[in-house]
Amino acid sequence: RMALGETLYSLGRYEDAEAEFRAAVRMRPDSARARHALGEVLMILEKYPEAESELREAARLAPDNPDILLDLGSLFHLMGKLSEAAEALGEAAQMRRDHSWTRFSLAMVLKDMGRISDALMQVEEAIRLGNDSAPVLELRKSLREMRRS
Known part of the structure; x- marks a missing residue:
């Protein structure tokens, strides 16, 4: 099945x-x-x-499966359960330190929580891990602008 x-x-x-x-x-x-x-x-x-x-x-x-935690965190984000999303994605990021999309997902949640510096740190880590895709770079730009204002 x-x-x-x-x-x-x-x-x-x-x-x-x-x-x-x-x-x-x-x-x-x-x-x-x-x-x-x-x-x-x-x-x-x-x-x-x-x-x-x-x-x-x-x-x-x-x-110990980070993929499940990534999906659970993404679901919580969609549902507006931001603290639960951050917790699940944070755990997934700890388990899989080299996964840039987990860092990006966590950054999106942290941004929505108003934790701009923490979000920027996660985006920078995603980029350091080799993810220089348009959504990641756009989020970094947005976070830098938010931090300045």
Whole structure:
């Protein structure tokens, strides 16, 4: 079921992928991988409370998985739960110190919390790690302007 769900997900058939991932969770409720996949597709489908439940359970089952924490932090950000987002993304960043997109995601949350200096520090780290993409550079520019004013 997971393989079919992943194929459907990659094809953008999210409702069908959701059904497959739900079946996978029913078959193996203790599978962090299945719960993570279901949470991720629920997040895309904007079923945030259900996504939160699945991602929290995935994180409980696999507490050392930074990918789950990254998705959980991103979900919290979408839901406006900024302190929870910062906590999850901060943990993910500690686990995977060389992942620039985790740093970028954390910077976005810190910016929304008004923690401009902390956000700028995370963006600078993302750039140091080799991420000089347009969104990262634009965020750095914006944060520098906010810090000046």
